[in-house]
Amino acid sequence: MTSKNLSIRANRVIPGGVNSPVRAWNAVGGIPIHIERGSGSKLITADGQTLTDYCGSWGPLILGHAHPEVINAVKVAADNGLTFGATTELEIELAEFLCRQIPYFEKVRLVNSGTEATMTALRLAKGYTNRSKIVKFDGCYHGHSDSLLVSGGSGLLTGAIHLSEGISENIIKDTFAAPYNNLEAIESIFKNRGSEIAAIIIEPVAGNMGLVKPEDGFLAGLRRITEEYGALLIFDEVITGFRFGPTTYGTICNVTPDITCLGKIIGGGLPIGALGGQRKIMDKLSPLGNVYQAGTLSGNPIAVTAGITTLKILKSHNVYDRIKQNAQILEGLEGTEQFKNGLCTLAHLDGVFTLFFNENSISDLEDAKQCDTEKYSRFFHYMLSAGYYIPPSQFEVCFVSAVHTKQEIEGFANAVRGFF
Ligand SMILES: Cc1ncc(COP(=O)(O)O)c(C=O)c1O
Numbered sequence: 435m436t437s438k439n440l441s442i443r444a445n446r447v448i449p450g451g452v453n454s455p456v457r458a459w460n461a462v463g464g465i466p467i468h469i470e471r472g473s474g475s476k477l478i479t480a481d482g483q484t485l486t487d488y489c490g491s492w493g494p495l496i497l498g499h500a501h502p503e504v505i506n507a508v509k510v511a512a513d514n515g516l517t518f519g520a521t522t523e524l525e526i527e528l529a530e531f532l533c534r535q536i537p538y539f540e541k542v543r544l545v546n547s548g549t550e551a552t553m554t555a556l557r558l559a560k561g562y563t564n565r566s567k568i569v570k571f572d573g574c575y576h577g578h579s580d581s582l583l584v585s586g587g588s589g590l591l592t593g594a595i596h597l598s599e600g601i602s603e604n605i606i607k608d609t610f611a612a613p614y615n616n617l618e619a620i621e622s623i624f625k626n627r628g629s630e631i632a633a634i635i636i637e638p639v640a641g642n643m644g645l646v647k648p649e650d651g652f653l654a655g656l657r658r659i660t661e662e663y664g665a666l667l668i669f670d671e672v673i674t675g676f677r678f679g680p681t682t683y684g685t686i687c688n689v690t691p692d693i694t695c696l697g698k699i700i701g702g703g704l705p706i707g708a709l710g711g712q713r714k715i716m717d718k719l720s721p722l723g724n725v726y727q728a729g730t731l732s733g734n735p736i737a738v739t740a741g742i743t744t745l746k747i748l749k750s751h752n753v754y755d756r757i758k759q760n761a762q763i764l765e766g767l768e769g770t771e772q773f774k775n776g777l778c779t780l781a782h783l784d785g786v787f788t789l790f791f792n793e794n795s796i797s798d799l800e801d802a803k804q805c806d807t808e809k810y811s812r813f814f815h816y817m818l819s820a821g822y823y824i825p826p827s828q829f830e831v832c833f834v835s836a837v838h839t840k841q842e843i844e845g846f847a848n849a850v851r852g853f854f
Contacts, residue, residue, distance in 0.1 A: 472499025498837030548697030549577025573643030573799030587642030702740030
């Protein structure tokens with residue numbers, strides 16, 4: 435069945451034909467491709483087209499599609515049973531691995547998604563500090579729990595939804611939003627309301643308004659301010675965890691948060707999330723403490739197996755150096771005349787990148803909103819016809835995986851030049 439026919443079928447029984455809004459291509463127009471299968475860096479669509487994939491299922495697939503070791507491990511685990519609702523050694527192994535790789539992790543709770551991880555992290559911060567307010571940044575996305583949808587990025591930004599309906603006034607009042615990379619704004623919020631604030635939550639490298647890197651001293655400044663006012667610092671590393679090295683971005687940039695949320699890569703392509711940090715905070719979670727959190731499928735043996743297998747490969751195969759080296763090819767784009775004339779900037783960090791259709795670099799949501807999204811739509815469809823799958827929105831990131839070859843990345847860069 436073609437993507438078009440599948441889309442018609444899907445729209446009859448699934449709202450908007452999709453189970454997550456950005457898959458709908460509303461921002462770029464056209465009928466979303468439906469996927470038949472994936473292998474390495476390639477996606478094979480229901481229409482029989484083969485595409486080189488730079489979306490990577492929005493982050494988890496750092497080893498590409500259907501990595502043979504991951505698939506075999508999952509098959510073996512599945513033969514032993516899919517879920518038990520009781521602890522298995524596999525969960526302990528994953529928690530131990532995370533505590534070894536992340537110097538400031540003493541304990542970890544596994545959940546089923548990034549949304550659950552950030553939602554639980556907030557509840558934990560509020561329970562630990564006995565305060566009710568949180569601070570987040572405009573354009574950061576932390577999943578779809580109520581208080582975190584205020585001024586959110588990703589699909590909200592793409593769909594120009596300032597705030598989802600169905601969120602009560604009280605919840606909105608408890609969330610303060612500030613511009614990314616703006617320490618003065620944070621200082622002023624804390625000066626006025628510091629004693630009520632439980633936590634700042636941030637993507638330490640923002641990926642949900644396109645790629646926006648933290649300016650020098652920004653994350654360290656957040657650490658200093660939160661310490662001064664007795665609030666917690668939460669790093670949402672659902673995208674960045676194990677993306678730039680076999681650890682968190684907090685470890686790499688040497689800023690230690692109180693709670694870290696993980697997801698995507700640590701599940702190797704299956705549903706997972708995690709939050710971790712110091713024992714004294716994590717032990718507030720039930721059953722030791724009174725901050726309640728639970729999950730029928732949490733620590734699911736199949737998801738945990740895919741995660742551990744992925745993380746072990748990442749740690750032992752020198753994957754990161756290869757990704758960084760290969761991804762440097764993209765930076766060659768910046769020098770070219772077509773690129774300069776195209777009024778476009780490349781935001782890039784070690785294989786995570788966004789081509790912003792804006793001649794200036796982007797340091798917060800207001801900058802990102804100035805991009806020419808019409809042009810991005812044309813770019814998206816051009817790249818698709820040239821055989822490349824990128825996110826169907828200006829406000830997302832592309833990922834170079836461990837299985838993209840130099841030739842493939844050169845091909846991608848040439849296609850970008852072709853567009854201009
Ligand atoms: C930074 C960040 N946090 C949290 C989430 C939510 O994760 P999930 O979609 O697994 O619920 C996402 C999803 O894209 C994300 O990018």
